Amino acid sequence: MPSDNLAKQAPAFRAALIDWYDQNARDLPWRSAPSTYGTVVSEFMLQQTQVKTVLPYFDAWLKKYPNFKQLATASEEQVLKSWEGLGYYSRARNLHKLAKEVSEIPESELPTDSKSWLKFPGVGPYAAAAICSISFDDPSAVVDGNVVRILSRITADESDYKNSTDAAKSYRDLVQELLNPERPGDHNQAMMELGATVCHKQSPNCLLCPVREFCKGYAEGIAEEVPKLAKTKFEDKSVNRAWIQDGKRVLLHKIPDSAKRMKGLHELPELLPLKLATPKAKPLAKRKRSITRYRITENIYKFSPAKLPQQLPTDYLWVEHSKLGELPFSGPHRRWITELLDD
DNA sequence: AATCCGGGGCT
DNA sequence: AGCCCAGGATT
The missing domain is CATH 1.10.340.30 (Hypothetical protein; domain 2)
Incomplete structure (x- = not known):
């Protein structure tokens, strides 16, 4: 050199x-x-x-x-x-x-x-x-x-x-x-x-x-x-999430400080912690995005609140539609919620 | 040393 | 649709 x-x-x-x-x-x-x-x-x-x-x-x-x-x-x-x-x-x-x-x-x-x-x-x-x-x-x-x-x-x-x-x-x-x-x-x-x-x-x-x-x-x-x-290789990955409304409220997950990433942000909950089985029916929405080396397919399924466990795990919360604008989300979650609310 | 984090703009 | 970008923390 x-x-x-x-x-x-x-x-x-x-x-x-x-x-x-x-x-x-x-x-x-x-x-x-x-x-x-x-x-x-x-x-x-x-x-x-x-x-x-x-x-x-x-x-x-x-x-x-x-x-x-x-x-x-x-x-x-x-x-x-x-x-x-x-x-x-x-x-x-x-x-x-x-x-x-x-x-x-x-x-x-x-x-x-x-x-x-x-x-x-x-x-x-x-x-x-x-x-x-x-x-x-x-x-x-x-x-x-x-x-x-x-x-x-x-x-x-x-x-x-x-x-x-x-x-x-x-x-x-x-x-x-x-x-x-x-x-x-x-x-x-x-x-x-x-x-x-x-x-x-x-x-x-x-x-x-x-x-x-x-x-x-x-x-x-x-x-x-x-x-x-060197070029990075991509890995495909899929995540299943829940869209659950109860009247004018929607269920969200606040990512805890103990998590590895996106601490303090809110997200549409994943199915597993809520003991929700992946439905066979078509998801309400399917979204693709790329993050670093992952290509992620996000499947968002609609559930009735009746499907939820009696007691919600910690860090899950119901949020009034009118209050959604006050909470921090990542860009994609903010976008999905906006899109799904318009439905 | 390897792996992970998000999103938008540009070609 | 792919590629790239005024990097750092964690393990």
């Missing part, structure tokens, strides 16, 4: 990149009036989520929770409700916990280095480097999916990677050498901006690229073929 050559050209690379960024940076709300809080919120929301999706959530979030203290005093249900539809809901819970921890720290004692920020919930190597470089000029380079893509192309790295984590590790040293020590936050954002707007996964716009002259992948015509990341 020609990283030695690239490292020697680091000053020229940095200059070309930052000049381009100064001219072409998108006007994003978390850039217009930067604060540590706004930076933290944006970095949590942007994990595995595209800018366009985040925009409306970010604005609403800052209006509702303008600072760490206000977020810290909100209820978890409110916080999850505000996150509804963004996905990866543990991010919201972790951001809430982080706000509670940060609120207890006098502002002058808030850490400004990425190693310290790693201790906060929901903050991994990427977020720690992003937050500290942007907010405190800490010289920590980020390695996200964009950076991996850019550097694999610039170095014409045709290695086969099992996953993005392994690829990120292989660029840790190079990306740190390239970092602009004068403006680490802008440099990091410039790399990600370049990946998001020019160095696309498919059909990279090399003719507009400010660092094309450093790009071995471009010179060799293989930019589009790297990085080589």
